Amino acid sequence: MSSSPITSKDFKTPCYLYDMDLLVRTLDAIKAETAGYDNYHVHYAIKANANPKVLSCIAAAGLGADCVSGGEIEAALRTGYSASDIVFAGVGKADWEIQFALEKGIGMFNVESIEELEVINEMARKLQQRARVSFRINPNVGAHTHEHITTGKAENKFGIDKEDMTKVIRMAETMPLIDFTGLHFHIGSQLLQMDDFEALCIRINELQDELDSEGIYAPNINVGGGLGIDYEQPDKHPIPNFKAYFDTFKRGLQLRQGQQLHFELGRAIVAQMGTLLTRVLYVKHGKQKQFVIVDAGFTDLIRPALYGAHHAIQNYTAEKELSNPNSSDSSCSEICSKRATAVTYDVVGPICESSDVFAKDLSLPETRRGDLIAIRSAGAYGETMASQYNCRPLPQAHTTDE
Numbered sequence: 138m139s140s141s142p143i144t145s146k147d148f149k150t151p152c153y154l155y156d157m158d159l160l161v162r163t164l165d166a167i168k169a170e171t172a173g174y175d176n177y178h179v180h181y182a183i184k185a186n187a188n189p190k191v192l193s194c195i196a197a198a199g200l201g202a203d204c205v206s207g208g209e210i211e212a213a214l215r216t217g218y219s220a221s222d223i224v225f226a227g228v229g230k231a232d233w234e235i236q237f238a239l240e241k242g243i244g245m246f247n248v249e250s251i252e253e254l255e256v257i258n259e260m261a262r263k264l265q266q267r268a269r270v271s272f273r274i275n276p277n278v279g280a281h282t283h284e285h286i287t288t289g290k291a292e293n294k295f296g297i298d299k300e301d302m303t304k305v306i307r308m309a310e311t312m313p314l315i316d317f318t319g320l321h322f323h324i325g326s327q328l329l330q331m332d333d334f335e336a337l338c339i340r341i342n343e344l345q346d347e348l349d350s351e352g353i354y355a356p357n358i359n360v361g362g363g364l365g366i367d368y369e370q371p372d373k374h375p376i377p378n379f380k381a382y383f384d385t386f387k388r389g390l391q392l393r394q395g396q397q398l399h400f401e402l403g404r405a406i407v408a409q410m411g412t413l414l415t416r417v418l419y420v421k422h423g424k425q426k427q428f429v430i431v432d433a434g435f436t437d438l439i440r441p442a443l444y445g446a447h448h449a450i451q452n453y454t455a456e457k458e459l460s461n462p463n464s465s466d467s468s469c470s471e472i473c474s475k476r477a478t479a480v481t482y483d484v485v486g487p488i489c490e491s492s493d494v495f496a497k498d499l500s501l502p503e504t505r506r507g508d509l510i511a512i513r514s515a516g517a518y519g520e521t522m523a524s525q526y527n528c529r530p531l532p533q534a535h536t537t538d539e
């Protein structure tokens with residue numbers, strides 16, 4: 138990646154920088170791959186990145202929203218998503234969130250338990266509003282990803298057991314203000330193997346056969362999100378392989394006449410457009426290791442500490458100096474020759490916990506105090522998962538079109 142547009146601006150660090158051009162190109166790729174299917178509906182999973190400019194840009198591209206809280210529904214409505222394109226998931230919807238969603242007339246609830254169905258029914262009755270309800274079915278399909286972000290196994294807290302599917306639909310049919318709108322699934326996140334989605338398709342086909350035999354028609358099938366991205370080589374694969382993803386469902390699912398197919402993509406849309414910019418505070422020469430101590434910590438990006446996640450890291454300042462060897466600076470050749478020597482560092486943050494590590498044994502050009510460091514592929518589950526632990530301020534965010 139060219140570092141010049143970034144290093145030429147003097148950002149206060151740590152901060153996120155969102156590449157709006159890449160976001161638009163990613164959305165264009167989704168549009169191109171779904172253009173042939175008028176029954177495909179892509180909802181953006183707001184939990185991945187709720188920056189207002191990012192949200193507006195995605196809404197302007199015509200996507201719906203996948204929300205998991207009243208706050209996310211508010212954010213979606215504020216940034217241009219129409220209520221009817223909002224789907225609302227979550228195992229623990231609070232009463233005020235259900236009421237708010239009913240009052241706003243959202244597209245559908247993805248209901249995760251009988252207990253929740255009963256509360257929605259009761260609230261719909263009080264408000265005299267109809268509620269459109271899909272059931273999240275736990276398909277008991279394993280996914281090849283980190284155990285913290287797999288969701289479709291029987292032991293996970295999500296969804297309704299597939300054995301209870303018919304029972305809950307029959308129950309919904311007895312509730313006068315509940316409209317049964319379909320089935321919802323989500324098996325996990327950061328999935329790179331299409332076999333996982335193929336397994337989901339097979340399971341959905343089986344469940345649909347069961348519905349047929351009961352004479353039940355599900356107008357909507359929602360397959361959730363989960364498409365992964367290349368954290369190792371963000372510049373080689375800035376846009377995920379949407380073609381392979383959508384083709385998998387096209388080939389694998391036996392949709393019934395008129396059925397609408399919904400997707401809830403988060404990471405695949407926003408991860409690669411985000412970079413966490415941070416500056417080197419100190420280069421500490423320990424007994425066994427050299428540490429690059431940066432001003433970002435797990436309060437700004439928790440993924441490495443929480444999931445052992447890998448993010449590519451670059452020293453933009455050193456890269457810039459190395460790419461300009463003929464700079465007018467007389468000491469440049471000396472600097473450059475030192476810079477060109479790769480050194481192995483642990484890149485760590487300032488938080489008082491030993492898990493505050495972005496990378497271990499990473500080879501970087503010789504690194505100095507004040508250097509601008511880029512932590513790549515941080516557009517998804519970065520800013521939205523930030524915290525104020527240690528009384529640290531939340532990270533700021535900028536977009537490249539500012």
Ligand code: LLP
Nearest residue numbers: 182323326327362363364401402403404518
């Ligand atoms: N739909 C549902 C019901 C979900 O639970 C999720 C993500 C998505 C859609 C969007 O999934 P995506 O397309 O982004 O994979 N914080 C973790 C990821 C947690 C994902 C939670 N659910 C991480 O940083 O890897």
